[in-house]
Amino acid sequence: MTHYSAERFFDLVLWLAGAGHFIILAASFQVPARLRWKQELAQLMPLNRKLLWVQSGFTVLTIIAFRTLTLALHAELMRGDRAAIGLACLIAIYWTGRILVDAFLLFPTRTGLRAGGSLSAMSFLQCCSWPSPSVFWGLLMWQIWFR
Numbered sequence: 307m308t309h310y311s312a313e314r315f316f317d318l319v320l321w322l323a324g325a326g327h328f329i330i331l332a333a334s335f336q337v338p339a340r341l342r343w344k345q346e347l348a349q350l351m352p353l354n355r356k357l358l359w360v361q362s363g364f365t366v367l368t369i370i371a372f373r374t375l376t377l378a379l380h381a382e383l384m385r386g387d388r389a390a391i392g393l394a395c396l397i398a399i400y401w402t403g404r405i406l407v408d409a410f411l412l413f414p415t416r417t418g419l420r421a422g423g424s425l426s427a428m429s430f431l432q433c434c435s436w437p438s439p440s441v442f443w444g445l446l447m448w449q450i451w452f453r
Contacts, residue, residue, distance in 0.1 A: 312452070313384070316445055320380055323441045327373030334366055372397050386449040394449075398442035405439065 338344070347355045375393055376383070382390035 309453075312448055316448060317380075317384060319441050320376060320383055320445070323438070324373055324376035324380070326438075327369050327376070330369055331366065331373075334362075334369065337362070368400070372400070383445060386453060391446060391449055394442045394445050398439045398446060401439035401442070 347358065350358070376397070379390050379393065383394060
């Protein structure tokens with residue numbers, strides 16, 4: 307792959323990765339209904355219920371931030387600015403961790419719950435497609451070693 311073709315490739319996939327965060331947000335809004343949170347969370351103590359909602363809210367805000375920053379800092383990511391490369395590293399680590407958690411912690415324990423299992427499978431497939439951590443890992447490798 308030539309430098310020009312690599313640059314064109316990353317130019318396109320960064321736009322797709324930024325837009326792909328919309329897909330994940332759409333899926334995340336299905337979580338409460340699919341996992342029957344209204345019934346399930348009613349069994350928790352109020353503090354535990356609030357903790358789950360707060361954690362979920364911060365997850366949504368993180369995904370919104372990743373989407374916004376990937377799209378807003380597209381030129382900086384393409385130039386290889388240090389702060390942008392740090393952001394790409396953070397996003398790559400986050401989505402890699404998310405895939406590993408889904409694959410090894412959620413899949414095995416949710417096999418008996420059809421909604422939970424299908425939701426985990428859906429989030430796993432979305433994380434493997436867009437925004438794929440491989441986009442951000444690839445960008446890091448391209449910017450650090452091949453440029």
